[in-house]
Amino acid sequence: MEKIAFFDTKPYDKLWFDKLNTDYNIKYLDYKLTPDSAAAARGCKAVVAFVNDTISSETIDELCALGVKLVALRCAGYNNVDLKYAKDKISVVRVPVYSPYAVAEHTMALLLTLNRKIHKAFIRTRDFNFSLNGLTGFDLHGKTAGIIGTGQIGRIFIEICKGFGMNVIAYDPYPIENSNIEYVPLDKLFAESDIISLHCPLTKDTRYIINERSLAQMKDGVVILNTSRGQLIDSDALLQSLKDGKVRGAGLDVYEEETALFFEDYSSTIVQDDVLARLVSLPNVIMTSHQAFLTEEALQKIAEVTLFNLQQFYNGEALKNEVAYKK
Numbered sequence: 001m002e003k004i005a006f007f008d009t010k011p012y013d014k015l016w017f018d019k020l021n022t023d024y025n026i027k028y029l030d031y032k033l034t035p036d037s038a039a040a041a042r043g044c045k046a047v048v049a050f051v052n053d054t055i056s057s058e059t060i061d062e063l064c065a066l067g068v069k070l071v072a073l074r075c076a077g078y079n080n081v082d083l084k085y086a087k088d089k090i091s092v093v094r095v096p097v098y099s100p101y102a103v104a105e106h107t108m109a110l111l112l113t114l115n116r117k118i119h120k121a122f123i124r125t126r127d128f129n130f131s132l133n134g135l136t137g138f139d140l141h142g143k144t145a146g147i148i149g150t151g152q153i154g155r156i157f158i159e160i161c162k163g164f165g166m167n168v169i170a171y172d173p174y175p176i177e178n179s180n181i182e183y184v185p186l187d188k189l190f191a192e193s194d195i196i197s198l199h200c201p202l203t204k205d206t207r208y209i210i211n212e213r214s215l216a217q218m219k220d221g222v223v224i225l226n227t228s229r230g231q232l233i234d235s236d237a238l239l240q241s242l243k244d245g246k247v248r249g250a251g252l253d254v255y256e257e258e259t260a261l262f263f264e265d266y267s268s269t270i271v272q273d274d275v276l277a278r279l280v281s282l283p284n285v286i287m288t289s290h291q292a293f294l295t296e297e298a299l300q301k302i303a304e305v306t307l308f309n310l311q312q313f314y315n316g317e318a319l320k321n322e323v324a325y326k327k
């Protein structure tokens with residue numbers, strides 16, 4: 001049986017891979033893939049990696065030296081891979097779609113929790129505090145949601161917003177033709193939206209798309225949602241806008257410096273990231289730790305497609321889900 005090194009394993013990953021895998025000897029590792037940990041892939045032609053693994057040029061060199069020929073990402077995003085460097089050295093495959101519903105629904109969960117202060121009410125009622133002071137929200141109905149990125153997830157989130165009776169405007173450099181989506185320039189989206197939700201990939205064009213300048217263009221009291229990638233937001237600028245009241249609230253499933261922290265339990269340590277500490281301390285910030293994808297359906301699909309990707313690789317077939325470097 002071919003041996004596979006499976007990095008950053010969590011119990012919920014193992015559950016589905018163990019259920020569906022019949023062909024491979026999977027070596028589950030509970031630490032992330034980095035240049036230092038790559039040596040654990042000795043004897044494997046393929047490794048399975050996740051969103052916060054570091055697949056840099058150094059890691060690629062280490063893997064290549066061991067004879068690894070495939071990095072199978074069990075996620076859709078691949079901004080953590082140096083694709084340019086990987087070209088002609090190692091193949092990279094991914095799971096392009098697992099459950100866009102999971103992420104879109106989580107985005108709405110963040111918005112509803114934030115707006116109706118469910119997180120506060122939950123704590124209060126457990127302490128028999130039935131006061132309503134400070135729990136006032138606003139109707140979503142009639143508000144304008146600005147959606148940045150109208151791919152798989154953005155489109156579903158648009159439908160969810162419309163279900164709440166919201167007006168939706170969107171920006172995407174590649175708009176869907178003949179759709180019923182109202183596309184507007186980015187400046188107009190910033191200026192007119194009551195809620196802004198990010199559903200675009202992290203690229204050199206989108207890094208810090210939410211920054212001091214764009215925040216200044218927004219309506220007072222705007223709500224920002226990010227279930228895409230942390231580096232889409234300049235966290236310092238967001239923090240300042242939350243402190244001075246420009247931003248009414250932020251629902252964040254991702255954080256620009258999440259790699260060192262997310263998916264692990266640091267509850268007994270002193271976290272050194274002061275921006276993160278300040279953000280999570282604010283009553284109008286809800287942070288979840290990159291959990292938007294985490295549904296049973298998504299986990300099953302991730303395992304199915306990753307095993308399919310591995311099978312194509314070992315059979316020497318063309319890799320349907322290969323991520324190719326584009327200039």
Ligand code: NAI
Nearest residue numbers: 077149150151152153154172174199200201227228292293
């Ligand atoms: P997708 O590839 O289907 O859609 C992305 C859309 O963004 C495309 O329509 C593309 O044209 C657009 N886009 C590209 N450049 C843009 C720009 N400069 N400005 C605005 N839009 C731009 O991707 P999908 O599946 O909808 O995923 C969206 C994001 O969600 C990705 O960043 C992905 O990494 C993230 N994600 C987060 C998960 C989580 O658990 N929090 C899970 C899965 C995906």
